[in-house]
Amino acid sequence: MTKVKLDLPISTDDLSSCVACGLCLPHCPTYRVTQEEGSSPRGRIALMQRAHHEGAVDAEFIQFIDSCIQCRGCETACPAGVEFGSMMETTREALTAQTHYVPWWLRLGYRLLGSQGALAAASKVLAILQRLSLIPRRFSLPRIPLTQKPLRSSGSDVWLFTGCVMDAWMRDTHRAVQRVIESTGKAVAFPDKRAVCCGALHVHAGLGPDARRLAARTIEAFPGDNPILVDSAGCGAQLKEYGRLLGSESARKFSQRVFDVHEWLAQRVEDLPEVDLTPPRIAVQDPCHLRHAQRVHEAVYQVLGLYAETVPVDDDGLCCGAGGAYATLHSEMASDVRDRKVEAIERTNAQEVASANPGCLLHLRSAGIAVRHPLEIVDTLMRKGE
């Protein structure tokens, strides 16, 4: 039983905010799959408490902390208001800084996300491999474009954040979102390349310094006071946390300007055009970072509901297993978690599924689910109904 030293900088007050009532257990995707205490939020907090007390951890500690998807479903379930997400982030950062928790090749991968040139080059390689059918189907990447037309700003009423992987692989989603925003009469501005990546995946992996560097750069890319709209739930949650991440007044001010694009549109439903179509039946999968982190998932129903019959997925907002890089790094657990989601989606008997987060989109697609971004669906219906 070898132990590694770990100094866990979480306050005793935060650690003891959990009363161990266990009400989070059924809302935790990894507990749902394993039914093991170590894979539950209550268990993981108990592990942190022990690590804090002993100043050391064992192999099981690392394994259980590593298996958390960081969906934060436990936070909305917690009657005591425990801020599990930030404790998990601190724990990961301590592990990364003090142990060999994140291997070099993975660090390199995360670095890539922070460099537009490198990401574009890597994407091009992937696109070629894809056309040569050299990428196994189980990865189910979207068809990555060989060349991409640039996004064009139409004015400066609102910013649209574009992000790393989403911009490289799913730029057409941004175009659809831009059209929907413009249908309300507002013009859209895109940031320059300083806003290359929000840093969410870095925070999740415990790469705090990288995340803070990316955050500072992103903030610079959005001068002025105009609202910053985000069409990726994960990125939106991260941009909204810059205040806490950087601890500065300017970062807090920046975070206050950030809105999920649905959240912003839901305030302007009267500006959205009406269409004359039979509304299709669309199941709505709530991305965890929209429902549990940003807590604005209702906005998707309000906006999409103008054009489609929305059907909630009846699993209490349990995670689909995507979790940013999680689906790639923990493919087995991610796929077990997804099985529950697929069953719940099938119960809805919907024609198509809407999900407002790129990670969820990719992960659900690889299970054969027909799923698009809610505003891509809205954009199609608007154009059809014109």
Place this chain on the structure above:
Amino acid sequence: MVHKSADQNLLGELRSFLGDRARDGEFELGLYSKDGSVLEGNPMIVCLPVNTEEVQQIVTVCRKHHRPFLARGSGTGLAGGAVPVGDPVVIATAKMNKILEVDLQNRIAWVEPGVLNLDLSRELSPLGFHFAPDPSSQQVCSIGGNVANNSGGPHCLAYGVTSAHVLAIEVVLPDGRIAVLGDLTAEPPGYDLRGIFVGSEGTMGVATKVAVRLTPNPPEIRTLLLDFADVRDGAATVSAIIAAGLIPAALEMMDQRAIEMVEAFVNAGYPTDADAVLLVEIDGLAGGVEHGIEVVRAVAARHHVGSVRVAADDAERDLLWKGRKNAFGAVARIKPDYYLHDTVVPRGKLVEVLEKVYRIADAHDLIAVNVFHAGDGNLHPILAYDSKEKGVLERVHAAGRAIVTASIEAGGVLSGEHGIGLEKRDYMGMLFSAHDMATQDLVREAFDPDGLANPLKVLPSGSRCSDSFGQHVPDGAWV
């Protein structure tokens, strides 16, 4: 935390059939050292079986090594029933979570013990049925845990507690044999061994399959929220509703502090300026429900009710219940720790005992919060505290003892639904004579002559002669 390293022979034998589902990692064992209470023990090994045969093998191996064992469900118990004392092997039944058979014609379902209470009701809901006992922890507590504690819940006022909803149980007896206690007929002949097993808190073996009764969903349900400027009027309304001949499906009460912290969590519009609220649920045929609402309105009006709000739809009803069912966890909004008590008093004595509870808390410099099943007089005083304060635990325990004493003096009993476990074991003498306890121990011994099944629980040490795992709760257990 003293960690006794696992007996390697025992571990090897368990691993021979469980593989990596027999665990002894120090950090992981720590996760099974507690339940939902403040008590703590030390498991020697944790086993995660997936079927009856594995449970049987585990029990057989433990018996061979004379090692105590204890079953654990979701670990949400509040009396320390699943806290491992005496370095036992913990048998966590959470992975045994299949609904095996649903027989609508006979309104019975066979389920494994790890099935979660609310999962079962949700699964049955499209068929028009549910499992009636609904502890506040129902979203996470397991059927096996409900059986062990004979659990109650808000709706047990009208529908009865777990024992009324369990027809038969497949158990692995402490000697390793498998037996089915009870059967599926209405009036089985012979002793009701099923009845003895339900509520035995794991001291008579491990339940591996449970035949539960399915209750039809009522055609109409209405939930009312009544607020009072004086907690005494609320309590008097409770007694008066039942005296008026109405048995609501649920009749719950919350005091001012509880309302405040619950509202902070759910935003359901609980009136935070009220001294107390009653949550009253009436179900049945539409005509009867309407009549019930009128009775409640009339009775409450005589007791100075502030307002009566009838939940407009299922969403509002769910929100009100979400507040009620998350009340205990929400205590952390006041203080980081809580000690939740569970006693029963005659309904007519509710006001008197409640006032005593507040006085006791004041005298011990603690905060008391009350959320409880008023309809059946089942009090749940919560003592909120901060364990970092020096000497606070002594005050908490002293206040707890005073509350139990006050309840018993008022003609009540030790526990309504949380069980005795470790927490109230040493209070048993307040209610039972030595003779009573020795007789109960004879029953236990008939099931478990070697004293291996969840030892040191329920009956005070000394009630049995063969207590071979120490006379006292180990040091550090009352943490």
